[in-house]
Amino acid sequence: APLLALHGVGKTFSNGVAALDTIDLTINEGDFLSLLGPSGCGKSTALRIIAGLSTPTSGGLDWRGGALDRSGIGFVFQEPTLLPWASVFDNVWLPLRLRGVSKAKAAPAVMEMLARVHLDGFAQAVPRELSGGMKMRVSIARAMVTKPRVLLMDEPFAALDEITRFKLNNDLLELWQDERFTAIFVTHSVFESVFLSSRIVVMAARPGRVFKDMPVDAPYPRD
Numbered sequence: 001a002p003l004l005a006l007h008g009v010g011k012t013f014s015n016g017v018a019a020l021d022t023i024d025l026t027i028n029e030g031d032f033l034s035l036l037g038p039s040g041c042g043k044s045t046a047l048r049i050i051a052g053l054s055t056p057t058s059g060g061l062d063w064r065g066g067a068l069d070r071s072g073i074g075f076v077f078q079e080p081t082l083l084p085w086a087s088v089f090d091n092v093w094l095p096l097r098l099r100g101v102s103k104a105k106a107a108p109a110v111m112e113m114l115a116r117v118h119l120d121g122f123a124q125a126v127p128r129e130l131s132g133g134m135k136m137r138v139s140i141a142r143a144m145v146t147k148p149r150v151l152l153m154d155e156p157f158a159a160l161d162e163i164t165r166f167k168l169n170n171d172l173l174e175l176w177q178d179e180r181f182t183a184i185f186v187t188h189s190v191f192e193s194v195f196l197s198s199r200i201v202v203m204a205a206r207p208g209r210v211f212k213d214m215p216v217d218a219p220y221p222r223d
């Protein structure tokens with residue numbers, strides 16, 4: 001079923017840069033959609049508009065079944081924006097804490113998410129002492145702890161080495177197969193988009209627009 005439709009979404013920044021021309025796109029519930037394209041084609045701009053962090057200068061969004069509030073959307077950025085000296089547990093607890101959930105009440109959900117991202121045993125570690133890949137795992141756990149319907153990711157693995165990146169690709173795919181949230185994944189990696197996605201939207205630049213929109217048949221069962 002359709003979850004979100006973008007109707008003629010365009011964005012020209014106040015400095016005159018036309019980042020998006022007109023994007024028409026319908027995102028379905030349960031899609032793992034990759035936005036693939038060269039740097040500067042407007043992928044991040046499109047994602048920020050979907051997240052409600054930026055407003056389009058033309059067109060609009062139509063959330064079917066009502067707009068999602070902030071807790072319905074999880075966000076993972078390339079730079080893990082973790083609290084460096086707070087424990088992994090406290091970092092993952094944060095979105096629940098902001099919704100008034102006590103540490104004790106949050107504990108089962110936090111520990112379950114840490115297990116899902118293979119960070120068992122690291123609850124009391126602090127991000128400062130973790131590798132880049134492990135910090136990214138914490139970011140994913142933090143984004144998913146509220147069980148959002150939509151997970152938005154902006155080149156989350158771009159700064160990681162290839163082996164770490166491949167492991168995270170596998171684990172993210174497993175998470176999506178189990179939880180069936182809708183994922184929108186910005187990348188300029190063809191490999192990553194083919195490996196992860198059920199659908200690839202290729203964008204072209206100047207100004208950004210949809211160039212190709214294609215389903216991906218998994219070479220392995222997805223269910």
Ligand code: ADP
Nearest residue numbers: 012013014015016017045048053054055056057
């Ligand atoms: P606008 O105010 O033009 O609608 P947004 O509100 O979406 O744009 O974003 C503006 C923010 O992006 C500002 O904080 C600005 O400092 C920052 N910014 C400016 N130029 C760039 C750029 N080339 N790439 C990324 N961010 C930028």
Ligand code: ADP
Nearest residue numbers: 013015017019038039040041042043044045046
């Ligand atoms: P991508 O994610 O595909 O690399 P972006 O969405 O970041 O592309 O950027 C698209 C274009 O808009 C680029 O030319 C970029 O420099 C410009 N841009 C992005 N954010 C801003 C901003 N806040 N203000 C002005 N220009 C921006």
